[in-house]
Amino acid sequence: MKAKLILENGIEFEGKAFGYLKESVGEVVFNTGMTGYQEVLTDPSYYGQIVTMTYPLIGNYGINLEDGESDKPKVRGFIVREKCDEPSNFRCEFSLEDYMKQNKITGLYGIDTRALTKILRDNGTMKGIIALEDMSKEEVKMKLDRFSNRGAVKEVTTDKIYKVNGSGKKVAIMDFGIKKNIVDNFSKRGCSVTVFPADATAEDILSIDPDLVFLSNGPGDPQDVKSGIETVKNLVGKKPIVGICLGHQLLALALGGDTAKLKFGHRGCNHPVKDLVHDTVHITSQNHGYYVSRLPEGMEISHVNVNDGTVEGMRHKTLPMFSVQFHPEACPGPQDSNYIFDEFMKYAL
Numbered sequence: 001m002k003a004k005l006i007l008e009n010g011i012e013f014e015g016k017a018f019g020y021l022k023e024s025v026g027e028v029v030f031n032t033g034m035t036g037y038q039e040v041l042t043d044p045s046y047y048g049q050i051v052t053m054t055y056p057l058i059g060n061y062g063i064n065l066e067d068g069e070s071d072k073p074k075v076r077g078f079i080v081r082e083k084c085d086e087p088s089n090f091r092c093e094f095s096l097e098d099y100m101k102q103n104k105i106t107g108l109y110g111i112d113t114r115a116l117t118k119i120l121r122d123n124g125t126m127k128g129i130i131a132l133e134d135m136s137k138e139e140v141k142m143k144l145d146r147f148s149n150r151g152a153v154k155e156v157t158t159d160k161i162y163k164v165n166g167s168g169k170k171v172a173i174m175d176f177g178i179k180k181n182i183v184d185n186f187s188k189r190g191c192s193v194t195v196f197p198a199d200a201t202a203e204d205i206l207s208i209d210p211d212l213v214f215l216s217n218g219p220g221d222p223q224d225v226k227s228g229i230e231t232v233k234n235l236v237g238k239k240p241i242v243g244i245c246l247g248h249q250l251l252a253l254a255l256g257g258d259t260a261k262l263k264f265g266h267r268g269c270n271h272p273v274k275d276l277v278h279d280t281v282h283i284t285s286q287n288h289g290y291y292v293s294r295l296p297e298g299m300e301i302s303h304v305n306v307n308d309g310t311v312e313g314m315r316h317k318t319l320p321m322f323s324v325q326f327h328p329e330a331c332p333g334p335q336d337s338n339y340i341f342d343e344f345m346k347y348a349l
């Protein structure tokens with residue numbers, strides 16, 4: 001079935017629909033990973049986004065039952081150059097297309113994803129529609145104007161508190177759209193983990209007397225997550241706080257720093273980051289559209305992006321607080337930066 005992607009700036013790409021056949025509106029972003037499409041589809045930080053993969057053939061090893069980063073795919077749409085209908089892998093349970101159909105994810109294939117990526121890179125991230133039928137310019141504008149990703153965190157956070165028992169340090173996680181592998185990394189280190197919904201208050205969190213508070217990744221603009229920022233403010237100085245990605249941005253905002261939007265974001269598995277504390281460089285997995293544009297007072301830069309010089313990590317000079325913008329759980333991606341979880345554990349009481 002014919003379908004097209006219509007971008008906010010009027011450019012159109014005609015290809016074919018796959019997966020679930022329904023019109024879809026979202027923010028169009030590109031990911032440069034060669035593998036890891038299952039983790040991309042299920043990463044809650046992509047909620048509200050139509051993801052286009054720069055690697056030209058996607059789906060080769062299918063989808064399995066273990067590698068999802070959450071219970072189901074969270075992307076708004078998925079665009080590939082070529083989809084593989086005959087996946088081959090001993091862990092494969094479904095083809096990419098069947099999985100997308102079952103989970104109602106709209107796909108578009110057969111377009112020049114490199115040309116699309118160049119447009120996003122030159123003009124910046126923009127909204128778009130995967131359309132299954134022709135529509136007027138006015139209709140496109142109306143649909144794009146109506147789209148907003150404001151309440152994204154509410155859509156992906158847990159609705160109730162849950163625990164993953166362990167015999168070690170007590171970690172309170174604020175779930176803004178957490179990836180399963182982050183919880184697993186704390187569990188692997190023996191932690192007793194309690195996961196709280198995004199709107200938990202500081203009192204809720206302090207009631208379990210945690211040794212460490214962790215602020216998770218999540219979708220959307222950090223400045224929209226008002227209650228999260230408020231809770232973090234009320235935890236500062238009371239408990240050690242660490243965070244990843246959205247969690248890092250929220251920590252910066254809670255302490256009086258600022259965030260801004262990157263032109264086209266960092267999404268992929270090969271982003272070089274320099275650790276200024278250990279004087280090492282790591283290849284990291286990343287997925288973010290915003291960054292910390294002004295460091296809060298008292299914080300110093302611990303990590304920096306080698307490609308564009310943006311802040312990739314910060315730590316407080318006197319208080320136990322440390323956070324990173326990249327993804328040390330590395331799913332998908334290289335495991336160079338997994339040591340960050342050991343660094344986090346050093347902050348636990």
Ligand SMILES: NC(=O)CC[C@H](N)C(=O)O
Pocket residue numbers: 045216217218219220221222244245246247287288289290291
């Ligand atoms: N992975 C994340 O936590 C992303 C954080 C935020 N939504 C951003 O795009 O910058």
